[in-house]
Amino acid sequence: MYIIVIGGGKVGYYLGKALLDQGHEVLIVEKEAAKSEAIRNEFGSACIRGDGCEVSTLTEIGTGRADMFIAVTGDDEDNLVSCQIARRKFNVPRTMARTNNPRNEIIFKKMGIDVTINGTNIIMEYIEQEVPTHQLTHLLNIRDKGLEIVEVKVPPRSPVIGKMIKELSLPPDSIISLIIRKQDKPLVPVPETTLQAEDQIIAVTKPENEGALRTTLRGT
Amino acid sequence: MKIIILGCGRSGARLAGLLDIEGHKVTILDIDAYSFRRLPADFAGTALVGNGIDEDALKKAGIQEADAFIALTQGDNRNIMSCQIAKHIFNVPKVVCRIYDPLRRELFSSLGIEALSPTTVFAQMCKEKIER
Numbered sequence: 001m002y003i004i005v006i007g008g009g010k011v012g013y014y015l016g017k018a019l020l021d022q023g024h025e026v027l028i029v030e031k032e033a034a035k036s037e038a039i040r041n042e043f044g045s046a047c048i049r050g051d052g053c054e055v056s057t058l059t060e061i062g063t064g065r066a067d068m069f070i071a072v073t074g075d076d077e078d079n080l081v082s083c084q085i086a087r088r089k090f091n092v093p094r095t096m097a098r099t100n101n102p103r104n105e106i107i108f109k110k111m112g113i114d115v116t117i118n119g120t121n122i123i124m125e126y127i128e129q130e131v132p133t134h135q136l137t138h139l140l141n142i143r144d145k146g147l148e149i150v151e152v153k154v155p156p157r158s159p160v161i162g163k164m165i166k167e168l169s170l171p172p173d174s175i176i177s178l179i180i181r182k183q184d185k186p187l188v189p190v191p192e193t194t195l196q197a198e199d200q201i202i203a204v205t206k207p208e209n210e211g212a213l214r215t216t217l218r219g220t
Numbered sequence: 221m222k223i224i225i226l227g228c229g230r231s232g233a234r235l236a237g238l239l240d241i242e243g244h245k246v247t248i249l250d251i252d253a254y255s256f257r258r259l260p261a262d263f264a265g266t267a268l269v270g271n272g273i274d275e276d277a278l279k280k281a282g283i284q285e286a287d288a289f290i291a292l293t294q295g296d297n298r299n300i301m302s303c304q305i306a307k308h309i310f311n312v313p314k315v316v317c318r319i320y321d322p323l324r325r326e327l328f329s330s331l332g333i334e335a336l337s338p339t340t341v342f343a344q345m346c347k348e349k350i351e352r
Binding site: 050054055056075076077078080081084085089101103104106107110111208 | 241271274275276295296297298300301302304305308309321323326327330331
């Protein structure tokens with residue numbers, strides 16, 4: 001794949017390196033002379049000095065044939081704009097952008113950026129998984145489908161203990177897909193599976209039904 | 221009208237003064253309080269320190285009730301992004317964006333942002349002066 005990386009800072013550098021190692025054709029675009037020079041010394045022609053938000057630069061590097069366009073500069077506005085140019089002007093099939101402000105994910109999505117990666121949110125997700133007091137943990141978003149995979153632990157006094165899955169009134173589009181039981185192997189639930197306290201439930205749901213799912217399974 | 225101006229440079233400060241005299245309710249936003257020295261001494265509007273691509277700062281500036289939003293910072297991308305937030309998240313009815321780069325202006329105009337390029341306009345004016 002031909003992958004263009006905008007921004008030759010730490011993220012861009014290590015990302016470029018990893019992608020090159022995987023055998024991709026990579027081009028890092030870096031505005032600052034010193035930085036681009038340093039990367040060129042190591043990667044040779046896999047880096048050019050230029051502004052990744054300028055149409056002329058993007059034309060010159062053949063953005064039209066890029067399979068993927070990744071903007072990882074330290075500035076959200078630059079990442080947003082360069083990805084939009086890549087997508088709208090050069091029809092790059094897949095655009096990815098890094099954001100610093102978690103709130104900016106909304107505008108990035110609205111503007112048609114395929115994937116946004118937010119460092120703060122990633123760290124927050126890890127904290128959620130590590131801190132057991134969280135009542136519902138996000139494991140994965142299934143993009144395009146508007147679904148997510150979450151984990152809920154059945155607390156000792158939950159109303160669902162002793163009930164079969166078919167007896168539960170789960171919110172719409174919510175499926176219990178896996179149960180991990182203490183000391184037991186993970187089990188794929190059937191409608192007759194009876195829930196126990198401390199069960200770790202992996203479920204698919206919609207973000208808007210997450211609260212209802214949590215209430216059903218935890219009683220609070 | 222309730223108008224928000226982003227960027228208190230020469231253009232922003234001047235526009236704020238003009239709109240203020242005409243009786244509009246103007247709020248001007250800049251990341252640097254020192255920029256507000258450019259505002260006219262009798263400016264009756266609000267000057268706020270804040271980042272124009274931060275939703276919270278924009279809310280504080282009253283973007284939810286704004287009739288118009290104009291982005292005049294030095295950065296084309298910052299202007300574009302703040303205008304897209306104003307238009308697509310806060311549904312501000314009138315949004316105007318300064319984009320120095322003529323090619324970028326062309327592209328984002330076609331994406332629905334009302335944009336002006338001082339570069340294009342000024343070069344044309346200079347050309348006319350010389351030819352006249």
